[in-house]
Amino acid sequence: MSDLLSIILNWYLWVIVYALVGFISCFLLNWKVSISYFIIVPIFIFLTQYISKPIEKQQKSLADNLGLAMNIATESIKSNEVVKSFKAENYINNKYSQYIDESISSNKLSAKIGMKMTMIKYITSLLLLLSLFFIGVFFISANIITVGQFITFVILSANVRTAIELTDSMIKTARQGTALSKRLYEFLDLELETNYEILSDENILTDDCICIKNLKFGYSDSNNIFENISLKVKHGQKIGLIGSSGSGKSSIIKLICKFYEHQSGELIFLGKDIKNWSLNELRKHLSIVTQEPYLFDGTIYENVLYGNEEATEEEIINALKEAQLWDFVQSLEKGLNSYIGESGSHLSGGQKQRLSIARAIIKNAPIILLDEPTSSLDTQSEILVQKALNRLLANKTAIIISHRYSTLKNVDYIYFLDKGKIIEEGIPELLFRKKGYFYDFKAVQEN
Structure with a gap:
């Protein structure tokens, strides 16, 4: 040409x-x-x-x-x-x-x-x-x-x-x-992600891993997702975000990943304003598992390797074991080198989700972001994925979005959102006794 x-x-x-x-x-x-x-x-x-x-x-x-x-x-x-x-x-x-x-x-x-x-x-x-x-x-x-x-x-x-x-x-x-x-x-001509350089690799010592204060965000100037929203995530803490569709849960995760930038307020990540983090350094600390896991056209081995390109075969096998997928991989004729098809078309929904969890495990990031990881799975697949998530979340800080109580039953703190506002928050046991929004959420699912 x-x-x-x-x-x-x-x-x-x-x-x-x-x-x-x-x-x-x-x-x-x-x-x-x-x-x-x-x-x-x-x-x-x-x-x-x-x-x-x-x-x-x-x-x-x-x-x-x-x-x-x-x-x-x-x-x-x-x-x-x-x-x-x-x-x-x-x-x-x-x-x-x-x-x-x-x-x-x-x-x-x-x-x-x-x-x-x-x-x-x-x-x-x-x-x-x-x-x-x-x-x-x-x-x-x-x-x-x-x-x-x-x-x-x-x-x-x-x-x-x-x-x-x-x-x-x-x-x-x-x-x-x-x-x-x-x-x-x-x-x-789409706006490039702003990639600021951090001045030092040392993190400021603080009890809060993530601190959001009076945050305002909207995908357009005329349509705010939320205004003046505030929440905290301490190191090692696992918090749950609950709320109806459009309440702003996923937007919080996207802002933490710096897929978008907020209009006003503060988003402090590991003691620093998130605007002062370079994208590479920020995202080294994060692993994300979404409702619809995106898998790449290639083999099982190659897809796990996206989490850490320097991982050894032994480490990949261990990640697949922790993700409850190794038995399935062993049953395949080509094992790790099995082709999964475009967007993982040769795998079931549960297998795709567990493969994405293996990718997150191999990355070994200290902060895990889960966005409805079990919402589209059947009961049997959910059990296997939940076991994989438990291994992924061990000794990690986590923000978990879910409409299923089974995914949130081990969280330390709950934020209940509605129309861009936090309408209820607290420790799950105390919220249940309060018989408010979280009580109704849990009662409906248990019944």
Whole structure:
């Protein structure tokens, strides 16, 4: 690809050089004839620019629709069982066909505009030749230039005319490239994560591992997830976050990981403002297990290795044992080198979750963040995953989000959230005696 681009650029460069040489030579031959002839050149360039402008819009539309069509195709393949179960084949096919049809329409319209440009190019070239002929007749009759000089002028101006005739293709290509690159720049222009450097590797001594004070955060300025929220997590403590969907539980974890930055308030991590932590140093202290574990296309061994690329095979085996997955791995023909498929498609939900826990175990970070790790599992899988989580959480600080009491029964402290506010907090036993929100939460699940 780079070689092809190099050839095209070199070709255009030589065309420009020949045009400049011809242009300068024409002026040296006779500046009056040159001015009279080349004054009409900007008119041609303006016309091609004006007519080619819609090409950019159509190419942008083409790229957008093709991207949407590819997304639908990819998602329908990944979720083929869901599509089949809902009998959504026709709906998916119609949406896919709609975007493809719109892509074809955009491409056809772009081609029509290109044809217009080609037609205008030839008409303008003819006008240039006719103009040159009349200019020549006028200046020869006025004895300003001889016939021989005029013939030389025609030959030299041919290089300039060739460059002008190629201008439309250059502009068309540039328009198409601009339209397609805009989609790329939309991604490249996303705000980068701020990676501050910490001044010292030493942590400030404090009882609090994580301290949040009057925190305000929203994914947009007009939609705050929570305001003035405060909580603490002490070293070695395990706290539970409970609340309805949208109450801000997962947002707290995302802020601790610095996936986003809060608008106001304080988030102190190991005694320092989280804004002063570099991303690499901060995330060395964290391991996260989510509701939908993301696994990479590769082997079991490779997926565990993402947690610690320097881990030995023995350490990986131990992590899989602690995650209650080693017996399953041993039953596979290729063992650790077994291919798990895209996003772990060859594994069950419980196996995928235990593999993600093994990845967290091998990282051995001091702070564990769990976001609904058992919510989508059946009872048998939950038992195995809970055993794996118990090994992961041993001697660690943890923040656990869950709608299941079984996942929270060993936490030291509970925060109950609703609509971005903490409506109840305390030690689980005391909250249960209080017969408030936590009491109702536990009673409903036990019944």
